[in-house]
Amino acid sequence: MKNTLAISSIIFTLGFLSIPVVQSDSDFSWSLFKNKSNGVKVVRNELYEEECGGCHMAYAPGLLTERSWTKVMAGLEDHFSDNAELDDDSFKQISQFLNANSADKSNYKRSQKFSRNINRANPPLRITKTPYFIREHNEIPDRLVAKNPKVVSFSRCTACHKNADAGSFNEHDINIPGFGRWDD
């Protein structure tokens, strides 16, 4: 009886511990079992969301390296042909926020992928121009994005990635408007 109980407990525990292994494709954080998490960390900053989320989604800082963010912030007067100037105080606060949470500082798996193979001398301004992004989207035809009036641009993450606001870019959460789910 005692042995059966011990063995059952061991089997149960092993089964429980195998969950993160089996579920490793998901973007949920099983921080009990590992330091790194899938997806991109969701970090809330009210000022960032107000100042940088008024015209487009407030992109997670974990999608670009610090060098890229610095470059973006240095060019706000001509921010992809728009003017996104900030007052000095907001500029400092937002810069600090972005740099502290940039992809190269993150222990989140996807952020780490975003920070790989970045040209340090000439870092990309756009998330969509990072090597990782390009590789992940290179099989998607034009008619689903640029020629799709419900998507228009790869820069509009939330058009297809239904859980992007929660930091998740898991392929199971993709639903391309007018097309449907994406299966690799």
Added chain:
Amino acid sequence: MNILTTSLTVTVSFILGLSAHLVSAEEATLNPVVNEHFITQLGIKADEKLGQQMWQQKFKRKGVSGTGVRSCTDCHGSDLSKAGKHITTGKIIKPMSPTVNSKRLTKVRSIEKWFKRNCKWTLGRECDAQEKANFLYYINSSSSF
């Protein structure tokens, strides 16, 4: 009083009441803090009509992206009671009219920020104090009735 007199009185009062509403809509006042900052303390006389003109105006811009012509209406539209749409990102912009969107024209810091960004984008320069005042009067009154 007989029924005829009563109904006449009621009808006239109703019409007068409606007229009062008309009058007050035309003179819808700007938020006092905003009014003080942009108008009163500078001794400006704001011109709502000039504000509307400038809003609709198409500014020819050399060396800029897109068609080379820019206007406030590109993102905000001409009907300020309706939502606008960012010309590049497609993001929905809540209506400008304070009657429809009570958060509009309430914070000086926010108004100055958007004037700076958007005048520079549209006109290629900052708007001067008179132009800002004109815009504010136009936006504030655009909702009426």
